[in-house]
Amino acid sequence: MTKSKLQITLDGSHTLISNFEGETYHSSFGAIQESQHIFIKHGLAQVHDYMKRVKILEVGTGTGLNVLLSYLWSEDNDVSIEYKGFEPFPLQENEVADLNYPKLLSIKNEIFSLIHSNKNKEIVLSNMFTLKICMSQIQKAQLRDNYYNLVFFDAFSPDAQPELWTTQVFTKIFKSLASGGILTTYSCKGSVKRSMQEAGFDIEKVPGPPGKREFLRATKG
Numbered sequence: 001m002t003k004s005k006l007q008i009t010l011d012g013s014h015t016l017i018s019n020f021e022g023e024t025y026h027s028s029f030g031a032i033q034e035s036q037h038i039f040i041k042h043g044l045a046q047v048h049d050y051m052k053r054v055k056i057l058e059v060g061t062g063t064g065l066n067v068l069l070s071y072l073w074s075e076d077n078d079v080s081i082e083y084k085g086f087e088p089f090p091l092q093e094n095e096v097a098d099l100n101y102p103k104l105l106s107i108k109n110e111i112f113s114l115i116h117s118n119k120n121k122e123i124v125l126s127n128m129f130t131l132k133i134c135m136s137q138i139q140k141a142q143l144r145d146n147y148y149n150l151v152f153f154d155a156f157s158p159d160a161q162p163e164l165w166t167t168q169v170f171t172k173i174f175k176s177l178a179s180g181g182i183l184t185t186y187s188c189k190g191s192v193k194r195s196m197q198e199a200g201f202d203i204e205k206v207p208g209p210p211g212k213r214e215f216l217r218a219t220k221g
């Protein structure tokens, strides 16, 4: 498979330009900035207050940036995390090695390599953080009911992957969330919002990171 192209975003962190319709993995305004804002500040930080163990589900683990930021969060906030990702097209080893996240986030390269090491097996990153990345499509995943507290919905865009942003997929995710659980995603598209509502979610529009006016946060009430 051809390597994705590396790009430096405006906060100095890398992203990748995929061979799949030229879709990028993150915002060109800042990859770390975007992930930190949408998934950590307005996702993880919203559920951790009342929980000592947070169960996260990610759709599209890609570069592993959200895993890395969640790992750092768990260390800084003494919150235990069980993280499960779905990624049918994992990066090649040399693509992972080129990314500057460990350097920018002051994390050992070994931790970042470990995140990308063993697909379909549980990996222990610390006594506070376990990770399992399943190499399969979210549409085919068997998810436990009423289990997760937080979902990072980070697939490629609704225009590129319309089959993922459907009522059917959101209904499956809705069922897998525990009551009060939330889903965050970078998209703010009307059709996405309607599919989420049809699945049963309550929707909020939240102010976005630089370069993005708003994004969607969905709650299982």
Ligand SMILES: C[S@@+](CC[C@H](N)C(=O)[O-])C[C@H]1O[C@@H](n2cnc3c(N)ncnc32)[C@H](O)[C@@H]1O
Pocket (backbone or CB within 6 Å): 024, 025, 026, 035, 059, 060, 061, 062, 063, 064, 065, 066, 086, 087, 088, 089, 090, 136, 137, 138, 139, 154, 155, 156, 157, 161, 164
């Ligand atoms: C926007 S990028 C990933 C961003 C990622 N969270 C990161 O920080 O690098 C979208 C990801 O979704 C993955 N993907 C594509 N089809 C998928 C599917 N059916 N189920 C789950 N993930 C999928 C892609 O391979 C890609 O890694």
